[in-house]
Amino acid sequence: MKHLLISILMLILPTTAMAQNVILINPFEVPKGQEAEAIVYWEAARDFLQQQPGYVSTELHQSIQPNARFHLINIAEWENIETFKAATSKMRKELTQKRIEGMKFYPALYDIIRK
């Protein structure tokens, strides 16, 4: 009985885990005067990434206050870590859009743990 229960759980659990998307949060430090070019770069990256398997959605946030440390923050959803890593690895090799000199990125994957 115990073994049957474990077998059933093993069948159910991967499906549940897959249903939980991962959240990419990527704060950008943008050099002064290059805000418009940074958005153009982001748009090219988005156009590439949304063609890849596992992409769910993305939202680019711009600070209201001009002195914010992170002028832009991208928040995206991916189906899982593997598809996100494969897509960004492919992008690094294939995206021809020129990166912004001096722009810094801090991308990481997150789960929501409290509300």
Next chain:
Amino acid sequence: MKHLLISILMLILPTTAMAQNVILINPFEVPKGQEAEAIVYWEAARDFLQQQPGYVSTELHQSIQPNARFHLINIAEWENIETFKAATSKMRKELTQKRIEGMKFYPALYDIIRK
């Protein structure tokens, strides 16, 4: 007719503007080994802030990768800049929960500009 139209627009527009919440994004640098205390501090801040006028919602994100620069990122919605500033100013005076030594915050307000 033109004046009537402008009068109607002036009645409608402030309501539309108020409907656009502002988004607080607050990345935290948490000293190693103090992750649990940082969450306890965040919970106390949330309990205080959700009692204040203008609060809409909040979500605490924890990085899946242990080497992420920002171990925690809070994303909250407020009705507008004024209520957010009043609430955080009140919190700085009244919240008794001890802050975490060495924890760094980069809070700023954002609009979504691209999807």
